[in-house]
Amino acid sequence: xxxxxxxxxxxxxxxxxxxxxxxxxxxxxxxxxxxxxxxxxxxxxxxxxxxxxxxxxxxxxxxxxxxxxxxxxxxxxxxxxxxxxxxxxxxxxxxxxxxxxxxxxxxxxxxxxxxxxxxxxxxxxxxxxxxxxxxxxxxxxxxxxxxxxxxxxxxxxxxxxxxxxxxxxxxxxxxxxxxxxxxxxxxxxxxxxxxxxxxxxxxxxxxxxxxxxxxxxxxxxxxxxxxxxxxxxxxxxxxxxxxxxxxxxxxxxxxxxxxxxxxxxxxxxxxxxxx
Amino acid sequence: xxxxxxxxxxxxxxxxxxxxxxxxxxxxxxxxxxxxxxxxxxxxxxxxxxxxxxxxxxxxxxxxxxxxxxxxxxxxxxxxxxxxxxxxxxxxxxxxxxxxxxxxxxxxxxxxxxxxxxxxxxxxxxxxxxxxxxxxxxxxxxxxxxxxxxxxxxxxxxxxxxxxxxxxxxxxxxxxxxxxxxxxxxxxxxxxxxxxxxxxxxxxxxxxxxxxxxxxxx
Numbered sequence: 001x002x003x004x005x006x007x008x009x010x011x012x013x014x015x016x017x018x019x020x021x022x023x024x025x026x027x028x029x030x031x032x033x034x035x036x037x038x039x040x041x042x043x044x045x046x047x048x049x050x051x052x053x054x055x056x057x058x059x060x061x062x063x064x065x066x067x068x069x070x071x072x073x074x075x076x077x078x079x080x081x082x083x084x085x086x087x088x089x090x091x092x093x094x095x096x097x098x099x100x101x102x103x104x105x106x107x108x109x110x111x112x113x114x115x116x117x118x119x120x121x122x123x124x125x126x127x128x129x130x131x132x133x134x135x136x137x138x139x140x141x142x143x144x145x146x147x148x149x150x151x152x153x154x155x156x157x158x159x160x161x162x163x164x165x166x167x168x169x170x171x172x173x174x175x176x177x178x179x180x181x182x183x184x185x186x187x188x189x190x191x192x193x194x195x196x197x198x199x200x201x202x203x204x205x206x207x208x209x210x211x212x213x214x215x216x217x218x219x220x221x222x223x224x225x226x227x228x229x230x231x232x233x234x235x236x237x238x239x240x241x242x243x244x245x246x247x248x249x250x251x252x253x254x255x256x257x258x259x260x261x262x263x264x265x266x267x268x269x270x271x272x273x274x275x
Numbered sequence: 276x277x278x279x280x281x282x283x284x285x286x287x288x289x290x291x292x293x294x295x296x297x298x299x300x301x302x303x304x305x306x307x308x309x310x311x312x313x314x315x316x317x318x319x320x321x322x323x324x325x326x327x328x329x330x331x332x333x334x335x336x337x338x339x340x341x342x343x344x345x346x347x348x349x350x351x352x353x354x355x356x357x358x359x360x361x362x363x364x365x366x367x368x369x370x371x372x373x374x375x376x377x378x379x380x381x382x383x384x385x386x387x388x389x390x391x392x393x394x395x396x397x398x399x400x401x402x403x404x405x406x407x408x409x410x411x412x413x414x415x416x417x418x419x420x421x422x423x424x425x426x427x428x429x430x431x432x433x434x435x436x437x438x439x440x441x442x443x444x445x446x447x448x449x450x451x452x453x454x455x456x457x458x459x460x461x462x463x464x465x466x467x468x469x470x471x472x473x474x475x476x477x478x479x480x481x482x483x484x485x486x487x488x489x490x491x492x493x
Contacts, residue, residue, distance in 0.1 A: 027336070027483060027484065027485040028335060028336035028337075028484075028485050028486070028487070029336055029337070029338050029484040029485075030335075030336065030338070030340060030341040030361075030363040030367055030368065031338055031339075031340065031361075031363045031368055031372055031374065031406060032338055032430065032463060032465065032466075033363070033368040033369065033372060033406065033409060034338075034363060034367050034368050035367065035368060035369060036367055073468075073469055073472060073473070074473075075469070075473035075475075075476035075477055076472075076473045076474075076475045076476045078476065079475065079476050102465075102469075103425060103427075103465050104411075104427070105465070107466075108469070111469070111476075111477065111481065114476075115476065132411055133411060133423060133427055134409045134410070134411055134412075134427035134428070135368055135369040135370055135372075135409050135410050135411070136411070137369065137410055137411060138368070138369025138370070138410065139369065142369075166417065166418065167411060169414060169417050
């Protein structure tokens with residue numbers, strides 16, 4: 001063995017090999033459900049929020065953001081989306097309405113982040129049903145963060161909630177109505193926006209919680225609109241005919257997104273962009 | 276890709292080196308140096324029962340477990356079937372996973388290098404794996420038929436690798452015995468699909484998975 005090591009330039013290359021082994025931890029995947037990731041690719045929600053809050057929006061200023069959803073397995077489209085969004089002036093951030101991954105794998109979430117991190121603005125996500133497949137629940141939490149969270153930017157509070165009831169076998173835990181009610185009851189911000197993946201009128205929304213969710217939204221005087229994904233097609237309307245506007249996003253492969261501009265108490269304008 | 280293969284081969288060398296003390300018992304003189312290295316284990320006229328494995332395997336990665344161990348059968352010269360049981364702790368995957376896998380491997384060439392060393396420069400293969408213990412495994416009536424077209428716990432994949440072997444003293448019954456270090460670069464059905472549909476955004480390296488392991492003939 002000694003002669004083997006001496007005869008070949010192995011000894012000189014051993015440090016290189018060791019370095020490779022170290023960097024190949026990523027390559028040494030334990031399972032597709034393995035969600036280990038370098039520090040820079042974990043807790044992305046927290047990191048994107050920190051980036052957003054570095055550029056605070058003064059009270060009273062108009063808020064403008066991009067709304068899209070369902071990136072799933074459309075990585076080539078994601079590249080083009082980023083190029084298009086980067087050309088939009090005056091955008092503060094981008095919202096993705098869930099289904100970041102297709103198979104619930106952390107590797108997929110990181111592939112999407114590889115594209116979306118090239119945005120000039122931060123982006124924020126809500127968890128979708130595909131992100132909960134297999135061990136996706138833990139993968140999403142590792143790569144992005146909590147499945148229910150909120151933040152205030154300028155005059156607006158954004159509330160992100162997991163409405164993927166079917167993934168929990170309709171056990172009445174999604175959406176977490178205790179949490180949603182508490183967030184909506186908060187009166188510190190002038191406006192509220194709530195975003196989730198599965199729309200309440202959809203059959204994948206927990207039927208036992210449909211009225212509770214729609215009712216809570218109906219009773220919030222600060223709510224501008226409710227945002228969803230899941231259906232891969234843009235729509236805007238009042239499905240419950242109760243004065244609450246629901247906007248559904250296009251998916252990445254539809255090659256469309258919307259820009260939402262918000263001002264005043266509940267004023268908003270919607271612009272569709274095709275890329 | 277080439278860089279990966281080269282680097283992994285280099286990684287494999289010290290692994291074998293660490294195994295060398297086992298071989299400090301001198302091999303009998305009757306063992307020809309070249310023949311030991313290049314002749315595959317006796318498989319025809321084999322007096323062993325069919326279920327007796329020809330080798331044991333221990334590996335990490337490859338999507339088959341943080342550690343996976345098992346036994347293998349030499350079906351024909353150059354063709355092997357390895358059955359592995361793997362484990363991933365909760366810390367790395369969200370729940371503790373146990374994986375049952377079968378690998379079918381074909382290694383067309385065995386090349387002697389020097390003394391007791393030989394190399395199988397190419398191993399091509401495929402695998403099937405079943406994962407037990409995922410958090411959101413499909414429950415009856417959870418989804419309508421075809422809601423998700425893919426399985427969350429069953430994967431098939433392809434792999435490509437090579438193997439470096441060191442001849443140990445033969446078994447009491449005269450079977451040649453090698454200790455081998457191997458690496459395999461592989462991928463699975465869902466990763467392949469992701470790449471196939473996004474060749475602009477993804478590169479082959481994005482979907483590669485590495486496994487490193489040891490194989491001992493018994």
